[in-house]
Amino acid sequence: MADIFKFFKNNLSLNSSYLGVDIGTTSIKVVEVERGGKLPRVINYGFLESGGYLARANQALQTSTLKLFEKEVVEFLRLILREMKTRSTEAVASLPVFSAFTTVLDFPDMSPADIEKAIPFQAKQYVPVSLSEVALDWMKVGEFSDERGFKHIQVLMVSVPQEQIKKYQKIFKLAGLKLSALELESLSLSRIFGGDDPTPTVIVDIGSRSTNVAFLEQGQFRFNTQSDFAGASLTQALATGLGITSLRAEELKKERGINGVGPGFELSTIMLPFLDAIIGEVKNSIFKYQNQFPQARKIERLMLAGGGANLSGIETYFGKEFNFPIVKAAPFAQFECHPNMTPMLSELNPLMSVALGLALQRFKK
Numbered sequence: 001m002a003d004i005f006k007f008f009k010n011n012l013s014l015n016s017s018y019l020g021v022d023i024g025t026t027s028i029k030v031v032e033v034e035r036g037g038k039l040p041r042v043i044n045y046g047f048l049e050s051g052g053y054l055a056r057a058n059q060a061l062q063t064s065t066l067k068l069f070e071k072e073v074v075e076f077l078r079l080i081l082r083e084m085k086t087r088s089t090e091a092v093a094s095l096p097v098f099s100a101f102t103t104v105l106d107f108p109d110m111s112p113a114d115i116e117k118a119i120p121f122q123a124k125q126y127v128p129v130s131l132s133e134v135a136l137d138w139m140k141v142g143e144f145s146d147e148r149g150f151k152h153i154q155v156l157m158v159s160v161p162q163e164q165i166k167k168y169q170k171i172f173k174l175a176g177l178k179l180s181a182l183e184l185e186s187l188s189l190s191r192i193f194g195g196d197d198p199t200p201t202v203i204v205d206i207g208s209r210s211t212n213v214a215f216l217e218q219g220q221f222r223f224n225t226q227s228d229f230a231g232a233s234l235t236q237a238l239a240t241g242l243g244i245t246s247l248r249a250e251e252l253k254k255e256r257g258i259n260g261v262g263p264g265f266e267l268s269t270i271m272l273p274f275l276d277a278i279i280g281e282v283k284n285s286i287f288k289y290q291n292q293f294p295q296a297r298k299i300e301r302l303m304l305a306g307g308g309a310n311l312s313g314i315e316t317y318f319g320k321e322f323n324f325p326i327v328k329a330a331p332f333a334q335f336e337c338h339p340n341m342t343p344m345l346s347e348l349n350p351l352m353s354v355a356l357g358l359a360l361q362r363f364k365k
Contacts, residue, residue, distance in 0.1 A: 016034050016035070016087075016088075017032050017033060017034035017043060017087055017088040018032070018033055018034075018088055018090050018091070018092065018180075018359055018362045019031070019032050019033075019086060019088050019089075019090065019091040019092070019177070019359065020033065020091070020092055020093075020188075020354075020355040020356060020357070020358030020359030020360075021077070021091045021092070021093045021094070021172075021177075021355065021358065022093070022094050022185070022188075022352075022354040022355040022358065023073060023077075023093065023094070024096070024207055024208065025096070025207060025208050025209035025210060026049060026050050026207075026208040026209065026232075027047065027048060027049040027050065027208070027307075028046075028047075028048050028073070028076050028077060028080055029045075029046070029047050029351060029352050029354070029355040030044075030045065030046045030047075030080055030081070030084060030086075030355060031044070031045045031352055031355045031356055031358075031359050032044035032045070032084065032086050032087065032088055032359075033335065033356075033359040033360070033362070033363070035363060036335070036336040037336065038336070039334060039335055039336045040334075040335050040336070040359070040360065040362075040363040040364075041335060041336040041337070042332065042335045042336070042337050042338075042341070042356075043087075044084050044085075044086055044087075045084070045348070045352060045355075046080040046081075046083060046084040047080075047348075047351060047352070048076055048079065048080045050072070050076065070167055070170065070171055070174075073171050074171050074174045074175050077171065077172075077175040077177075078175050078176070081175065081176070081177075089176060089177050089178055090177070090178045090180050091172060091177045091178065091179055091180065092179075092180060092181045092182075092183070092358040092359065092361060092362070093168060093172065093179055093181075093182050093183075093358065094182075094183060094184070094185040094188050094354050094355075094358055095160060095164070095168075095182060095183065095184050095185060096185055096210065096212075097184065097185060097186060097210070097212045097224055097226040098210055098226050099160060099161075099164050100158050100159065100160045100184055101126070101127060101128070101134075101158070101159045101160075102156060102157065102158050102159075102224065103126050103156075103157055104141065104154055104155070104156055104157075104223065104292055105119075105122050105138075105154070105155045105156075105157050106152055106153075106154060106155075107152065107153045107154075107155060108150065108151070108152060108153070109143075109150070109151040109152065109153060110153065112140075115138070115140075115153070115155060116138075119136060119138050119155075119157060120136065122157070123136055123157060123159065126157070127159045129161070131159075133161060133162055133163070134159040134160060134161055134162060135159065135160050135162055135165060136157065136158070136159050137157075137158050137159075137160075138155050138156065138157045138158065139155065139156055139221075140153060140154070140155055141154050141155065141156045141220075141221075141222040141223065141293075142154035142222065142293050142295070142296070144294070144295050154292075154293070156222070156223065158184060165182060168182055181361070183358070183361075185205075185212065185354045185357075186212060186214040186221055186224045187221055187357075188353075188354045188355075188357030188358045188360075188361075189203050189205060189212075189214050189221075189305065189353060189354060189357055190203075190214065190216050190219075190220065190221035190357075191357045191360055191361060191364065192331045192334065192353060192356055192357035192360055193216065193303055193305075193329065193331070193353075193357075194216045194219035194220060194221065195219045195364065196219060197219055198217075198218045198219055199216075199300050199301050200215075200216065200217050200296070200297045200298065200299050200300050200301070201215070201216045201299065201300070201301045201302070201303055202214070202215055202216075202282065202285070202286060202289075202299050202301075202302050202303070203215075203216065203302075203303045203305055203329075204278075204282055204302060204303070204304055204305070204306075204309075204318075205305040205306040205353065205354070206230055206231055206278065206304065206305070206306040206307065206308025206309060207230050207231060207306045207307060207308065208230055208231045208232045208307065209228070209230055209232055210226055210227065210228055210230050211226070211227045211228075211229060211230045211278055211281065211282075211306075211308070212224060212225075212226055212306075213225045213226070213227070213281065213282055213285040215285075215289050215296075215299075217293075217296055217297060222289075222293065222296070223288075223289050223292060223293065225281075225284075225285040225288065227278065227281040229274060229277045229278045229281055230278070230308065231306075231307055231308040231311075233274040233277070233278075234253055234271045234274050234275065234308075234311070235249045235250045235253055236249070237270050237271055237273070237274050238252060238253060238267060238270055238271060241270040242266075242270070252267060253267070253271070253311065254310070254311075256312065257311050257312025257313045257314070258271055258272060258275065258311060258312065258313040258314065258317060259312055259313040268313075272317075275311075275314070275317065278308075279318065279321050282302075283321075286299060299324055300324050300325075301324055301325050301327060302318060302322055302324060302325070302326050302327070303327050303328075303329055304318065304326065304327070304328050304329060304350065305329040305350045305353040305354075306350055306351070306353070307350065307351055308350075309328055309329060309350035310347055310350055310351070315327070315328060328346075328349065328350060329349050329350045329353050330345075330349045331349055331352065331353045331356040331357065332345050332348065332349055332352070332356070334356075334360065335356065
């Protein structure tokens with residue numbers, strides 16, 4: 001399975017640059033990347049957020065109930081492309097984890113061809129709708145020998161509603177783009193943070209409406225879970241606790257974080273229970289991962305990505321709960337960038353992780 005979790009793939013043009021497009025629940029992130037000297041070169045980027053979601057839940061661009069609001073997304077995408085003045089029209093896009101159904105399957109030792117034939121029969125037991133309504137993909141994520149010495153192969157199976165895929169194709173066509181591939185965002189994260197780095201890693205991608213927890217071993221994606229506790233949970237806690245608007249609460253969250261001293265002390269006490277909930281979900285995910293893959297190496301690093309990773313004080317707070325290093329994502333380190341971008345990289349790094357991972361597939365095999 002060389003092209004794992006790409007639910008369709010058109011023939012690539014010989015464009016000099018490509019777009020990585022990450023459509024989140026409340027924002028759109030776009031990067032334009034071309035071939036550079038030693039590394040791919042970021043020549044353009046854009047980030048656009050729907051501020052309306054802070055006051056009204058129905059202003060989100062998409063939700064964990066699999067609703068994707070096509071009209072709003074097309075408008076946002078056209079706007080960001082116009083402001084960026086992109087050269088390329090060829091795009092690779094991500095699917096959020098909540099758009100897919102994933103499960104780990106156990107097979108006796110068999111060839112990839114035989115697994116390919118067996119997947120649809122196994123899928124009928126797990127996929128909650130007719131297989132004609134979904135696209136199926138899979139990848140080998142592990143192997144082990146049982147107590148009798150028989151070898152088993154572990155396969156991560158992913159199904160995505162065909163309706164969701166068609167929506168993405170329609171959105172990109174209306175926005176004037178050619179959608180050349182669509183892949184699970186966990187794969188984009190594993191490409192940008194795994195690859196040649198063998199460190200067993202858990203990536204905690206904290207978005208606005210959901211948190212994705214992905215596991216890497218030997219640089220390869222193995223497993224992921226998803227939680228509805230995320231950045232908006234902290235914002236709403238502030239708004240309710242202080243009796244202020246959600247917009248003002250978001251501003252305070254970004255300004256003061258959870259440093260817990262001086263004027264930020266009250267903010268911290270309000271937000272920390274919800275941050276604890278995210279940490280609890282991460283711990284549960286690690287427990288599930290270790291049960292699912294008992295022969296996997298112990299986690300040696302936790303990487304924070306997504307907009308929530310920019311919360312001031314979050315690395316230190318996570319560090320009190322885990323016995324391995326906590327690091328903030330730095331995906332731009334794998335690209336050449338204009339020097340003018342340097343002052344902004346600290347904030348941009350976590351935000352653009354998925355978009356950069358998408359674009360990197362055109363340059364890193």
